[in-house]
Amino acid sequence: MNNALFRFRRPENEHSMSYAPGCPERALLREAIKQIESETAEIPLVIGGEEVYTGDTGRVVMPHDHAHTLAVYHKAGAKEMERAIKAATAAHERWAATPWTERAAISLKIAELVDKKYRYLLNAATMLGQSKTVWQAEIEAASETIDYFRFTVHCMDELYGDQPASEEGVINSLEYRPLEGFVYAVTPFNFTAIAANLPMAPVIMGNTVVWKPATTSLLSSWYLMKIFMEAGVPAGVLNFMPGPGSVGSRVVLNHKELAGIHFTGSTQVFNSLWRGVAENLNKYVSYPRLVGETGGKxxxxxxxxxxxxxxxxxxxxxxxxxxxxxxxxxxxxxxxxxxxxxxxxxxxxxxxxxxxxxxxxxxxxxxxxxxxxxxxxxxxxxxxxxxxxxxxxxxxxxxxxxxxxxxxxxxxxxxxxxxxxxxxxxxxxxxxxxxxxxxxxxxxxxxxxxxxxxxxxxxxxxxxxxxxxxxxxxxxxxxxxxxxNDKTTAASVGLQPFGGSRASGTNDKAGTRLNLSRWVSPRTIKENLLPPRDFKYPYMMED
Incomplete structure (x- = not known):
């Protein structure tokens, strides 16, 4: 049994590569682009660690060359969503009991895989599938994704280390339990890094997740899912469910084990999810946590x-x-x-x-x-x-x-x-x-x-x-x-935590303790080392 006390210090933000003419990363990226554009990937569902091919398919195309098919993906229906929820529920107990340092190791391994092994492929998939320039892909699909997984571990360290004081004869502690049930993650097309963080922030905190990725960015999301599995995310902990959002959401919102929703997308869709939760409130085991980043003007x-x-x-x-x-x-x-x-x-x-x-x-x-x-x-x-x-x-x-x-x-x-x-x-x-x-x-x-x-x-x-x-x-x-005296875009993890309020969302600041705390349910534990054996207090004694 490893009884070491781990501490994960604040990391440095990932350095973004320039891709200037003549540099080696420019050539490596071009090779990755050629590889991806020469293939037509087949993207399945992943339920309980198993690849599922439904036969109901759609196409992923290049927005800048929409005659070019990058991938064919299989769509999840109501039956598959029920199966994914069952897989997530079955995996919950074991994953929730996994030591936090093991979950932290998976998070850090994801960052290393993106940094050292998959950087160019992930950037290329983002460029071709989401029509991003090389710089826009590098700063988020690579650098921001890496930052999320490294800063999450540091923030876990801070959160779990926040413990109450103990007095003489008493030991007090806080246990940061995962939520009771599964989390539904709905990710947008525009940021590969957000597609990585939304399902995995709850996972790293010990939750199991059903992930609905945007269909227009499925190629980069599929690369992410394969990276997560390679890093050691166990079967059933994260279930990958491409397909129509309306079908999946109807099943999810009607399920008693829904514990939370992690969402980035339009204000209208988030409002509809919130209304769906409200309409089904009496069905749930506990009040679902609703975390959303939505629109902006x-x-x-x-x-x-x-x-x-x-x-x-x-x-x-x-x-x-x-x-x-x-x-x-x-x-x-x-x-x-x-x-x-x-x-x-x-x-x-x-x-x-x-x-x-x-x-x-x-x-x-x-x-x-x-x-x-x-x-x-x-x-x-x-x-x-x-x-x-x-x-x-x-x-x-x-x-x-x-x-x-x-x-x-x-x-x-x-x-x-x-x-x-x-x-x-x-x-x-x-x-x-x-x-x-x-x-x-x-x-x-x-x-x-x-x-x-x-x-x-x-x-x-x-x-x-x-x-x-x-x-x-x-x-x-x-x-x-x-x-x-700066532009409104390009917030960095750990430097300008991102999020807004009003119709722009719940402002839980992804990549910080504020967000991670939404995916745990604290339990106060008090142990009395020598409990009293009489009910009477001193003030009750005769003068």
Whole structure:
């Protein structure tokens, strides 16, 4: 029996590789791309450690070349979901009793496998299956995934080490039990790292999980599942269930053993899951934990004292990297009238240098949106702006889906601060700008706070410290991640814990103790070393 007291110190964040011309990682990545594009993977379900082929299949395609099939996947139906829940329930007792250091070792091994063995394949799968540039894939599919699994172990160390004091004759302790039942993890298409963390954070805390990955990012999710199994995740602990979300959710929400939902996706879908839990509340063994990161309508507010070139660069990266398909993407900007011409010139010059196309061409900054539905949605907003007297298209405004789902980086200028594209989440490469009167700085901050139902990310650009402090105060609840003189995207694990409130989710900050604590149910244990043998207290004695 190993009775060592393990301590896992805070790790360093993973260094992201540059993939600059001539470097070895650039050549290795190109080899991985060639391997993946030359194959057509077959993706099964994994239930209780067994690969399941249902025969009801769908295709995974390249968004930038949708005639190219990367994989064929098998869909889970209601019967398979019931089987997965049964497998998760059967595995619960043994996994919950597994020492936390063994679970920590699996987490650290996953990080090592991604770092040393699968980095280029995982990046290539993300680039081809989700149409990400090499840099966008590297910073999250590789670096952020590695950070999640290393920081999770450190946060486990902190959480389990948080114990109550003991007094003379008494030993007090807290046992951090896994939840009683299974956890349902629903992951999005846009971040491979989120697809890795959502199912595995509960797993590492001793829970068993039924995982519903997004169908549009199944190739990278399948690589993740194979990595998890190679790292030693036992059969039944994590069950991989691609297929229609509506089918799976109906089964899950109706099951008495549902203990929690870990979700990233649209606000509407999370609301429907929450309603489903409420409608079935009397069926459950315990109240399910609901943890969700949802939508965003993220803002940049420029003060008259700001650096226009820095603002333009932040808008370019915040609004158009990964085609604006980040819940943190900058999609509305408030620009002072006195600085508009200067900013517009800087923004126009940068957009003129921007290339849109296939991620296999490393010169491209913008690639394709994820699928046809996303393309059509983007074009609907663009056409609405074209036909509105309250808006004009300054840059972009075109799209082409013949080969891939390409939407040009588009900037809309509106005279209406409540214009449709200023208020609604689009999830595409579309930025809407409202130019305000410099004298209405405070009023504009309040307008920004009240315009959107979301509260995810936002930034203020200013050199004036008083303006920065006022923005921090008035926009206190407008963003769970607030940036000063920086873009609204690219939060890092352990440095800027991510999440927001209002309609943007439960703000449980993935990659921190705040999130991990949601997947345990503490039990207080008190041991009295010498219990009293009489019921009477001293005050009851005669004078």
């Amino acid at each position: 993220d803002f940049l507010v420029m003060h008259a004292s700001a650096d226009a070139k820095a603002v333009a660069a932040a808008l370019m990266r915040g609004a158009f990297e990964y085609q604006g398909q980040k819940c943190s993407a900058t999609s509305r900007a408030y620009i002072p009238a006195s600085r508009w011409d200067e900013l517009n010139a800087e923004l126009g010059a940068m957009l003129a240098e921007t290339r849109t196309g296939d991620p296999r061409d490393f010169r491209n900054f913008v690639c394709a949106v994820i699928d046809e539905a996303s393309f059509d949605n983007c074009m609907d907003y663009i056409n609405y702006a074209k036909n509105s007297p309250d808006a004009e298209i300054l840059y972009g405004g075109a799209g082409d889906k013949n080969v891939g789902y390409f939407v040009q980086p588009t900037v809309i200028k509106t005279t209406d601060p409540h214009f449709r594209s200023m208020e609604e989440e689009i999830f595409g490469p579309i930025l809407t700008v409202y130019v305000y009167d410099d004298a209405r700085w405070t009023e504009t901050l309040r307008l920004c706070d009240e315009t959107s139902p979301y509260g995810l990310t936002g930034s203020v650009f200013a050199a004036d410290r008083a303006a920065i402090e006022e923005a921090k105060s008035l926009l206190r609840y407008a963003a769970g991640n607030f940036y000063i």
